[in-house]
Amino acid sequence: MTLTSEQTSRTLETASGTIHFYEAGDPASPAVVLLHGSGPGATGWSNFKTNIEVLAEHFHVIAPDMPGWGRSQAVTREESDHARAAVDLLDALGIEQAAFIGNSMGGITTLRVATEFPERVSHIITMGPGSGPQPKIVSPGGGLSEGMRTLVAAYRDPSVESMTRLTEVMTYDSARFATPELAAERAENANAHPEHLANYLDGFAKGGPIAKWFRLEDLPKVQIPALLIHGRDDRVVHFENTLLLLAHLPNSRAVLLNRCGHWAQVEHADEFNRLVIDFVSAN
Template sequence: MALTYDDTSRSVRTADWTIHCQEAGPKDAPAVVLLHGSGPGATGWSNFKTNIEPLSARFRVIAPDMPGWGESDPVTTEERDHAKAAVQLLDALGIEKAAFVGNSMGGITTLRLATEYPERVSHVITMGPGSGPRPKLLTPGGGLSEGMKVLVAAYRDPSAASMKRLTEVMTYDTARFATDELAAERAASAARHPEHLANYLDGFARGGAIRRWFSLDALESTDIPALLIHGRDDRVVHFENSLTLLARIRDARLVLLNRCGHWAQVEHADEFNRLVTAFVADN
């Protein structure tokens, strides 16, 4: 029987936050932490439901709702420090070091961890992060990308119709992956926590929802092995961002997937699970 949300759900009290997460796999196996992206209604489960069980065959898998998302504590933009939260989560779970897998905002956090807390990171895996605050999430002309415009609009109007547009811009194969069921699920998740929506929009209005970025220069000194995965058809964060990261990280490799949008772990779940399993197991 497939693992369910309830099977894997737990809450963990860290030094500063209560963090809800999904957890599966042997407690004594190498740890893999899955960090979700920033959209309204995003959670560890919504981003990684097709990856948790396959990866848990080899690893102890933890997919948290980061503070400010899902069932975890609300935070303002000033209070939010996802790298610190991730380290506190490892401490609370008794994990010394983990492979971090981050989608979009979660990828930005993963790269911060690699530069600010390298002793806690065994492997870096990213899917569609920016490579810096400007112009990395923007179009060459200086405006928000198509995907970011839709994402911010969905924060302002977290209806099922808005979530449908959001899932469509996140994926290449919209007929298969941008379903009415997923849109309704994301809308319901967003509606449960209006404080998360308000905090995100407040931070966005005052200079950007992500206030702490990693340093590209610091990435050049890391020896942590990195696997960069990016969709060729990503309309949220262009794949050139991962080319920039590839040029800066010494022990890095890039997998660029055609017919793939911003959610490589969803649209190419089987290949993604094989790539992550082999990369963590063999490096």
């Protein structure tokens, strides 16, 4: 990897406030927006550092820290609107339309942008989003999934030990991908912004940190090409959520990856990058 986080780091004032993001690639190329998940210490770089450089050979890549995460401004549950923030970032960058690629919470935002601002979205790509608010993201026995329980525990105790458990539950091959370096990076990111931790836990107590979801009944109206990727071994959001989305999105196809947890873009980075390049380039 030749690109670094600091080389690609940018900050802009937008109509939704201060947004920090990572940018790479030719601004004249088609734009892709990479949206991270909701875990403590998540940033555009931490979720997509294995993808940004490869995708930037083909696209203008934008990977924001969403409001309430990373170096972007803090927001409460009531103030948070990630779909609006994503569109405001496009406006600030002078980008009319982009492919939206979202992991977990980022996938939920991607589907909201597609239903509320469809003219701004050229392609939909999701990895492991839920199909609706709690309690739809649950384990078969009821209650939060194993991954969500571990995630919330890491918000309450953002230590390296907690981040180790979190990265282990996010991945299938934890011996390879849940490294001590990644756990330390996530702990450092999380502890650098205690306001984000407090706001997440406050939002969780009020019914979940994501106040605004897409509606399943709106998805059949969406004609944007959609690629839905999910890990067969996802312990955070069960892959059946993606099968439900597939049934509602008329112009969609799904890729189910064996030996893959919640981070398809990390565990199967080469295949993920090829899928994205081919899908965005061909549709």
